[in-house]
Amino acid sequence: MSVLTVKPSFPNHLMVETLIQQLQAGHHLAVMLDYDGTLTPIVSRPEEAQLDTEGLQTLVDLATHPQIRLALISGRSVEQLQGFIHSILPQPILLAGLHGGQVWDALNNQCLAEPDENLVNLKAQFLQDVYNHILTKYGELPQGITFEEKGYSFALHYRLADETTGLDVHQIFQNAFDLDAIVHNAFRIQAGHSVIEIVPKPFNKGEGVRFCVDYWQKQDPKARLFPVFAGDDKTDEVGLKATLALGGAGIAVGVDPQEMLALKHEEQEALWVLKDPAEMQSVLKALVQALPSIENASNALSPLLEERARERGGS
Numbered sequence: 001m002s003v004l005t006v007k008p009s010f011p012n013h014l015m016v017e018t019l020i021q022q023l024q025a026g027h028h029l030a031v032m033l034d035y036d037g038t039l040t041p042i043v044s045r046p047e048e049a050q051l052d053t054e055g056l057q058t059l060v061d062l063a064t065h066p067q068i069r070l071a072l073i074s075g076r077s078v079e080q081l082q083g084f085i086h087s088i089l090p091q092p093i094l095l096a097g098l099h100g101g102q103v104w105d106a107l108n109n110q111c112l113a114e115p116d117e118n119l120v121n122l123k124a125q126f127l128q129d130v131y132n133h134i135l136t137k138y139g140e141l142p143q144g145i146t147f148e149e150k151g152y153s154f155a156l157h158y159r160l161a162d163e164t165t166g167l168d169v170h171q172i173f174q175n176a177f178d179l180d181a182i183v184h185n186a187f188r189i190q191a192g193h194s195v196i197e198i199v200p201k202p203f204n205k206g207e208g209v210r211f212c213v214d215y216w217q218k219q220d221p222k223a224r225l226f227p228v229f230a231g232d233d234k235t236d237e238v239g240l241k242a243t244l245a246l247g248g249a250g251i252a253v254g255v256d257p258q259e260m261l262a263l264k265h266e267e268q269e270a271l272w273v274l275k276d277p278a279e280m281q282s283v284l285k286a287l288v289q290a291l292p293s294i295e296n297a298s299n300a301l302s303p304l305l306e307e308r309a310r311e312r313g314g315s
């Protein structure tokens with residue numbers, strides 16, 4: 001896919017204005033963001049996808065606004081997401097890892113959704129199986145091939161490998177999966193930018209979106225939520241679909257919606273498009289800058305958030 005040729009279909013200032021209008025109408029924004037490729041640029045080494053201080057501050061400013069709920073919904077594990085944002089914790093943010101299969105409430109340090117433990121053993125056996133197949137063929141792990149452990153799933157990255165080797169190990173992974181009936185039953189294959197992984201079947205970002213929105217709605221039954229989900233990858237298509245079905249807005253980052261094949265034509269047309277994670281950051285920052293103009297007495301900060309605001313001011 002050609003990231004640089006994507007033209008914004010919905011001008012960024014209109015995007016921010018629409019979100020502000022939702023807040024002015026008394027709605028709560030349920031902001032759900034994918035991480036890699038959406039908030040941070042895709043990097044060769046997944047562990048280096050770190051948000052800068054400004055990006056982290058934007059998350060804090062969004063999360064602490066009384067009319068905004070914030071979640072990160074990622075294919076990464078909750079532990080990895082915690083690592084990326086640990087410097088700002090605790091904050092009222094939901095971290096939905098493993099495509100929504102594992103959800104953690106960062107303010108209350110509480111796990112809200114945890115998958116079946118047996119999947120961990122099954123996954124470990126399959127990882128060993130794929131690893132052995134690669135060793136049988138190459139004698140050692142080829143350069144640029146890395147395994148990423150995610151507890152209930154694992155990913156094989158080949159962005160740093162040469163193209164032929166990358167496609168070959170992708171196929172080895174796929175073949176091992178196709179031949180393993182037990183793994184086949186419990187997991188599905190998820191492929192993204194130079195990455196292939198197995199994910200427990202119930203885990204997908206559509207479920208992640210619905211889980212977060214349900215959770216916030218239960219916390220505040222009277223709130224009128226306007227869901228917004230942003231993503232860049234194949235794995236985000238079901239998240240965008242779910243968000244549109246809930247009457248919210250979907251944002252495609254750095255990807256042509258017409259390439260999002262899980263979406264119907266009218267769903268592709270409904271998406272807002274941003275060029276890259278830098279544009280995503282600038283939209284979020286513009287939203288944060290506009291927030292004081294819509295604040296009023298009914299939006300007064302809760303005592304807990306007020307305390308956090310004071311701490312931030314004093315640090």
Ligand SMILES: [Mg+2]
Nearest residue numbers: 034036037233
């Ligand atoms: Mg992504």
